[in-house]
Each structure stands twice: as C-alpha cells, then as structure tokens.
Amino acid sequence: MPIVRRIVTPSESLDKADEIADNGTDLQVNLSSDVLFAIDKATLTGKARAVLARTAKLIDASPAAVVRVEGHADATGNHAINDPLSERRAQAVQRELESLVTRDGVRFQARGYGLRRPLYDNGTEEGRRRNRRVTVTFAKPQERQEPAADTAQTSEPAAVKAGDGQPFSMKVTGLRRLPGGLGLLTYTITNEGSAETWYNDLHQAQDWESYIYQAASNVRLTDPAGRRRYLPGRLQVGKDLYCACTDLSGVRSSTEKYAPGQTRTFWDLFALPDEAATLQVEIATFPRLDLSVG
Incomplete structure (x- = not known):
C-alpha cells in the first residue's frame, strides 16, 4: 500500500509583509x-x-x-x-x-x-x-491543471571554497514543472579540491524553517517580478514537518565528507508560480543564478 504524505509549500513576500503556507487543501x-x-x-x-x-x-x-x-x-x-x-x-x-x-x-x-x-x-x-x-x-484557490513540463534548464558550474579551503562547484541540472503547481529543482555539487572535506552550508536552514534532520534546505527560488521568495517544500508526517528535499544525514549528525573529485546530486521540491518567466536560484553559499522558466 502506498504511503501518502501531505506537502506544505511555503513562500514569503520580499517586503516581509506576509508568509504563505500551502498544504494542498x-x-x-x-x-x-x-x-x-x-x-x-x-x-x-x-x-x-x-x-x-x-x-x-x-x-x-x-x-x-x-x-x-x-x-x-x-x-x-x-x-x-x-x-x-x-x-x-x-x-x-x-x-x-x-x-x-x-x-x-x-x-x-x-x-x-x-x-x-x-x-x-x-x-x-x-x-x-x-x-x-x-x-x-x-x-486553497483552485488552480489551472497543466501537464508536467521540463524547463530543460542547465547552468555553468559556480565555485566556492569550503571552510578548510577546498574548492567546490555547483551546477543546476534541471528545473522541472510538475502538476499541481510544483517544481523540481535538481543540481550537483562537486569537490574540486585535492583533499577529502565537508560542505556543510547546504543544510543550514534560514528564515522561518526549522528541520530536525539535516537536509538540502538552504535553497531559495525568487520570482523578482512577483516579488516573492519560495522555500523548499515540507512533508507533513503527523505533527512533524520534514524537508521535501535530499536527506543528508540523521538527527544531529554531521553530513558525509566529499572525496576529491566526488560529485553528488541533490533535489528540492518547491511551489512554482505559473506566471514566473525568470527565477533567481540561491543554493547555499554559491553565487546566485538566473534561470528562465518554460
């Protein structure tokens, strides 16, 4: 029997006037x-x-x-x-x-x-x-029912350095529009250095999120035209909420190390506004990217 979980998709206005949580109902x-x-x-x-x-x-x-x-x-x-x-x-x-x-x-x-x-x-x-x-x-207001569509977005790698000086790169590999007003962001992070090391900034949740498990939650999509920022969705399990994104580790455990040259793939689920033509993508400490939405 399949297990069904409610997805809550949060967003906030850029002027800090409101926050909206959409649980599908x-x-x-x-x-x-x-x-x-x-x-x-x-x-x-x-x-x-x-x-x-x-x-x-x-x-x-x-x-x-x-x-x-x-x-x-x-x-x-x-x-x-x-x-x-x-x-x-x-x-x-x-x-x-x-x-x-x-x-x-x-x-x-x-x-x-x-x-x-x-x-x-x-x-x-x-x-x-x-x-x-x-x-x-x-x-919840009724939404238009549209078929899933892949925006086929990719980006050039953006580089930062981890705490111990090892260089890391990040590349957005896709932004797929799903039914129900959702969007799936996929991206990779690679240790470009010569030593094994951590990259911990991906799980440092900000703003009004707080997760028990370390997950790829330090990601934001911003719609400049709509003046709204979208945060990773959350899976509701009873009264608890968990990030609808890649799980990094268990409770209060540190994330795994990257070997030299190792690449890992991540995903995050968001609300994706129908009217958005361009979204700004912010992933941890990497430079912001601008992606067009098909």
Whole structure:
C-alpha cells in the first residue's frame, strides 16, 4: 500500500509583509503585525490596505465559505496585554477584508490567541518579529491543471571554497514543472579540491524553517517580478514537518565528507508560480543564478 504524505509549500513576500503556507487543501497567510499596525496599536496602517488587498484577491479566488482570522503576539509582555491586543488586531483585519472581498457567501471568524501559539523561536529578534502576526486561513484557490513540463534548464558550474579551503562547484541540472503547481529543482555539487572535506552550508536552514534532520534546505527560488521568495517544500508526517528535499544525514549528525573529485546530486521540491518567466536560484553559499522558466 502506498504511503501518502501531505506537502506544505511555503513562500514569503520580499517586503516581509506576509508568509504563505500551502498544504494542498488550505492556504495559511501569516500577515506581519509590524506592517499592519503601529506598536501596541490595533489600528491598521496606511500600508495595511495594499497588503490585505493581496489576501482578499486570494479569498475571492477561493471556494471557502469560512475564513479564519487569528491574532498572535510574541512572548514580550503578558497575557493581560497580549490577549486583548491580538483579538482587536484580528477584528481589525476581519473588518478590512470584509470590505475588500467581493465574493458573496464568505463568513469570517476572528479570534486572538496572544502568545500561546508561536511558530518561531521567541528567543531571537527575527523569531519574535515573525510571531507578531495575524493569520488568515481559508480553502486553497483552485488552480489551472497543466501537464508536467521540463524547463530543460542547465547552468555553468559556480565555485566556492569550503571552510578548510577546498574548492567546490555547483551546477543546476534541471528545473522541472510538475502538476499541481510544483517544481523540481535538481543540481550537483562537486569537490574540486585535492583533499577529502565537508560542505556543510547546504543544510543550514534560514528564515522561518526549522528541520530536525539535516537536509538540502538552504535553497531559495525568487520570482523578482512577483516579488516573492519560495522555500523548499515540507512533508507533513503527523505533527512533524520534514524537508521535501535530499536527506543528508540523521538527527544531529554531521553530513558525509566529499572525496576529491566526488560529485553528488541533490533535489528540492518547491511551489512554482505559473506566471514566473525568470527565477533567481540561491543554493547555499554559491553565487546566485538566473534561470528562465518554460
């Protein structure tokens, strides 16, 4: 019997106004409270309307009858402060979305959770910034069904040096468009040096990812025209999430060494926007590449 896992494909706007997680059924849009509101306030800023207009367009394209709007805070302050503030912020976003959504039959539910449901580490400034959010959840908009197509992308090798000075090269070997709005990126990394060594930068996840296993997660696709960055997909196993990419090693183990001249092949699964003509590919510490999308 085949084992079926849900794939969550995350992305984020380049202006840090929102993050979107797509699990194939629902969209979870995390809107930055730092963009929507002034400090300790629940009145929407001038920029908030443009940010919420993007979310309203997604709701209009969705079959959802119910949209959940949830306010969240970081660990600064206490429940007496954060609970009412997060609820007032959720209600402010609900009222604005109700005025922006043009589709009939949509019902909104607003609630504040204060600091009880953090997504990121409250011990870092970046984690606290991302935890200050209003989350809007609704059924995923229906997508066009297109057959898989191979973009047949290849690139010239790009070179860097590992920590001990040994040179490494990387080459993108393919960017294949898959059904369901997904894309498969494949690439190779080669030890061009004369000594056996590690290349550890590939598994150093950044931004809002945190994986238990070391995997090829330090990879980004950026759509400059759409002003959006796409992160490697995640496989949902129960309540745990694992990178939909090449596994490098087990829990808290170091990655394997490369022998001189050894090449390894890697893959990462992403959401691939239909309208993107050119994507910027960033893989670990290698120079950024620009690839056209067929």
